[in-house]
Amino acid sequence: MSKSDSKRQAILENAYRLFRAQGFDGTSMAHITSEVGGSKATLYSHFPSKEELFVECMMAALENYMSGTLQHLDASRTDLRLALLNFGSSVLNFVCSPEQLEVRRLIIAEAARSGTGKLFFDKISTLRAHVSAFLSACMASGTLRADDSNLAADHLGALLEAEILEPLLLHVRDVSPEAEEIALAVKRAVAAFLRAYAPAGRQRRPNVWRVPPPVEKESHSGGDQVCVGT
C-alpha cells in the first residue's frame, strides 16, 4: 500500500467511526483531521467534501460484501434453488448485522440532503443488475418463466427482507437474528419466489429447479438439463 493509500484508508476508517457515533451533522472535517493527524488540506485532497467522504466510507463495507455474495449466484449455477438460498442467507446476514443496520439508518437520514442518496442508490443498482442478469439467464434457459428480470430481482429482494428487516430497522427489535431464523426466512422467501416465477405448467413441482451449466463450459450431452431433479 502506498503512503497515499494508507492515508486514505486511515481517513476512511476514522471518518466511518465518527459518522457512526455522531451522525453526519455532528461530524466535522476538522474533527476527522484531528483524529487522523495531518492537515485539513491533505484530507480535502483525498475527499473534496464531507458528503463524498460520507458516501465513500459507508459504501466500503457494501463493496466488499457485494463481491463475496455475488459469488453464491455464480458458484451454484447447477441448482437454482440452492444458489438462491445461499445468496439469500448471505444478503440477510449482511443487512441484519447491527453495523449495517446503523449504516442504513444513517444513509436514509442523510438521503434527502445533498444528493448522497442517489450515490447509494446507484451502488445498490449495481448489485441488482447482477441479480437481474442471473435471473435473466434462468429465464432464457426456461428454468424460470420469462418476465422482466429487473422486476424479478426487486421481487426477490423484497421477499428476502419481508419477515425480518423492518422491526430491526425501526429498532423495535434490538437483537439481530440468529443463523437459524435467517435460514428459515430465506427458505420461505425462496419458495415463494420460485412458485411465483415458475415456468408455465411446472408450478406444482417446486423442487426441480436446475440451471443449465454456464455457457462457457462444456455442456452435458443429451438429457434434460433444465429439469434433472425429482
Next chain:
Amino acid sequence: MKTKTEAKRLAILKGAADVFREVGFERASMSEIRARIGGSKATLYNYFPSKEKLFFEVMYHAKERELASITHTLNPDADDLKEELLHFGQRLLAALYSPEAIAIRRLAIAESRHSNIGKIVFEGATLPIEKQVAEFLRKGMKGGALRTADPKIAAMQLLSLLESELLQRVLLGVVSSVKPEALNSAARRAVETFLSGYGRR
C-alpha cells in the same frame, strides 16, 4: 416558565401543520413555525423539543388513521380476490408514498435509536396493517381461493412485494414523488406475482 396549555399546544400544531404543508419537512424551520404562531422560541421548544418531534406529532396521527381506513376496506367476501387485493395495494401505496408519509418513515428510521418514534410507527401502522391483511388472506385460504400457508408470512410477503419497486428509490430520495400511474402498475405487478405464488391453480 409558564404552564403548558392544551390551547397553546393545539395552536402550535396547527401553525406547524401549515408550515410543513407549504414548504415540506426539510425546508421547514422552528423559526418559521414560531413566526407563524407568535410567542417566543423558548415557549415553542418548551412544548416541542425539536422540529422532528413536532412534525411527527402533526403528521403521524392523521396518517395512521388514513392507513387504518384503507386496511378496513379489505372485504373477505368480495367476489374477486385479485381485484380486492389490487384495489387495496393501490390505495396503500398512494398513502405510503405521499410526501408526508415518506418524511415520517424516514424520520422513524433515522431517529429510531434515539427516540421511540420507530416503535410508535411499527406498532401503530406496520403491525395493524399486517394483521388485517393476514386475516383477509386467511379467509381467502379457507375459502379455497388461495393455497393453504401461514397467512402471517403471506401477508408480510405481499406487503413487501407491494413496496419492492419503490421503497429504496423513495427512502434514498432518488425520486421525491411517485406518479399515481407508476404506483398503480407497481401494485398490479406485486399482486400478480403474489397470486402466482399463492393462487390456486
